[in-house]
Amino acid sequence: MNQTPPSEHESRITIQGVEIALGFPDEFKFEWIGQRDVMDQLLAAWLVIDKNDIPLNPRLVGKPGVGKTTLAYAAAKQINKPVYIFQCTMDTRPEDLLITPVVDKSGGIRYVASALVTAMIRGGVCILDEANRMSEKSWASLAPLLDTRRYIESIVAGLKVSANPEFRICVTMNDDASTFEIPEYIHSRLQPQIFLDFPEAEEEKRILRENLPFLDENIMDYVVSFLQRAHASNENYTIRDGINIARYAAKRISSLKGKAEAKNLLRQAIIMTLGDEALAYISDEN
Template identity: 40%
Template structure:
């Protein structure tokens, strides 16, 4: 099916990077993450602390929280919800071991424009600083201290960043807000330098949510299960209790773990409903199923559970 001219123009607008002026240079800006409107569950205290830390007036500066917790507990989802509630653009930088200081500020690439050889591309951090958005650095503890040193002037009263590549100093917009997250193991193993960690306050521990909250998350995530969700959740917790007793473990599951189990169980049910036929028909993607209700039998949930936790 052909797209209309308006749809194609909108795709071009959404996909194309936007230009900004920094000093004497025209540079490409990073694109914000488009936050969805999926209903958020729980984390009221954490939401309260981060929001309070970001409040500021002309005589004070916003704080820069650090979220610490195990994988799969919803650290990222919490930031997405904050961006949605505040209406601010969210710019995400993914931390890893090979990040350099200049990666946090600006990069260059070969230009598609015949009139110039290279393009400057701002990082999510610097774009957020210029536009007054939120910069979220995920897995910040994976970044080496030498690169993190560039953040010092961003997170104190100076609120600027110097880019050697640009040859410019970028001062943060008053609306700029910063937050970072790290997995507990990365923080302990890499020992984030104190010169940076002392500037990232408050430190907010993201713990395992209670069972009732996980049930609510799953019920809202999978409306196709309809009335069967309660019975399936009870069955999931029975399976989890058996696993915990076998391993002599008291660690609860993460919301991500539970979502994966139910996602696979639903996919197994859809596969069975299709009779295993996933051949394309009239150009329709066979791997995209509808939104109609799906019946997940207990054996399918058990299969998904044991498949995802078979190494545990």
């Protein structure tokens, strides 16, 4: 089942006589700031330390917006691999994950590889993002890929595709309630679990600065102290909420040009982003 990987510029490959169109990598400027430990854990899981060794399939777990997708992407870039993100949903079908038949202009069938299969063929990294939104049926098709066999079987295209030895996978999962239970045989194939927690104040400020480099220092301090108070109460507000609050407040402050007090606009941005409940975490000192 050995396949020669296509060159970076080739957009199709023939496997067992079947031509398959490949996808393109995702290109973002995601940088990982702070929390070195989780980055090291992820990179170690992907390492291959002997000719008889294989990489692990780590799972990043944490609240929405805590940085799971960003970490997986930044780690893949750190080891210079192309990254292919597959966004999982409740409607993801097994063939969407693997190879989909598409009717072409001449009425014939064309086979198109998913982000996952493209990463397997090219030897890149696949991020199965928000994977616990997927049903058990879709997970089942991944069982051989996630153990020592490292292949998938596409029923639709009638093919087995082996993963390139350079292929790595990382699965991200939210711990919110609107998701499926993952079957035990899949849980045991998605190890280790790496837990992401809220960053410290100083790191949170650096993350805000990285995302919004034009932001005024006072807005940044205000938002960070709001977030830290919310984290201390184990509230689900994350850096993504902080970025949205700060971005909106900065726009309002800029558009009103001194006609309203910045603090009031920040307060308003918090309410408009997170609702009245968030007022509990605004301190009088701000």
